[in-house]
Amino acid sequence: xxxxxxxxxxxxxxxxxxxxxxxxxxxxxxxxxxxxxxxxxxxxxxxxxxxxxxxxxxxxxxxxxxxxxxxxxxxxxxxxxxxxxxxxxxxxxxxxxxxxxxxxxxxxxxxxxxxxxxxxxxxxxxxxxxxxxxxxxxxxxxxxxxxxxxxxxxxxxxxxxxxxxxxxxxxxxxxxxxxxxxx
Numbered sequence: 001x002x003x004x005x006x007x008x009x010x011x012x013x014x015x016x017x018x019x020x021x022x023x024x025x026x027x028x029x030x031x032x033x034x035x036x037x038x039x040x041x042x043x044x045x046x047x048x049x050x051x052x053x054x055x056x057x058x059x060x061x062x063x064x065x066x067x068x069x070x071x072x073x074x075x076x077x078x079x080x081x082x083x084x085x086x087x088x089x090x091x092x093x094x095x096x097x098x099x100x101x102x103x104x105x106x107x108x109x110x111x112x113x114x115x116x117x118x119x120x121x122x123x124x125x126x127x128x129x130x131x132x133x134x135x136x137x138x139x140x141x142x143x144x145x146x147x148x149x150x151x152x153x154x155x156x157x158x159x160x161x162x163x164x165x166x167x168x169x170x171x172x173x174x175x176x177x178x179x180x181x182x183x
Contacts, residue, residue, distance in 0.1 A: 069137035074118030
């Protein structure tokens with residue numbers, strides 16, 4: 001027994017920790033995966049915020065179209081990627097399997113699909129830029145197609161890791177559920 005003021009309990013030398021309970025590995029893994037998913041959710045929120053800002057600035061004509069280009073078509077459906085983000089944030093605190101599954105499915109639909117479409121939509125513009133050096137849309141002086149491809153590359157990685165870690169987290173939750181049912 002430990003005490004703040006008194007000596008160590010008689011008969012212990014500190015080596016009697018072997019018999020103590022340990023946290024089950026699936027709980028440890030669950031905490032680690034939740035932490036990673038939260039970090040990715042924050043990155044996703046930042047990407048979404050940048051995208052929403054560009055669309056709003058362009059639609060409300062707050063600055064010249066020479067400073068911030070008008071959005072590509074794929075950017076509008078990508079704004080729906082806030083849906084999987086909300087479900088993911090809701091799923092984590094209470095280990096809600098249904099919300100996490102909805103988050104994973106909607107991530108494919110509202111995150112990855114618009115990014116794939118966007119890369120195909122911008123490909124001819126990128127070809128024209130790199131073959132002929134001509135760009136017609138700019139974001140703060142940089143060719144818009146280059147900036148948006150950079151955003152796509154980062155976003156694809158964020159969403160792929162989100163889906164991967166969410167799947168691993170689901171597996172951990174199911175492992176814990178199956179172990180409880182066996183007892």
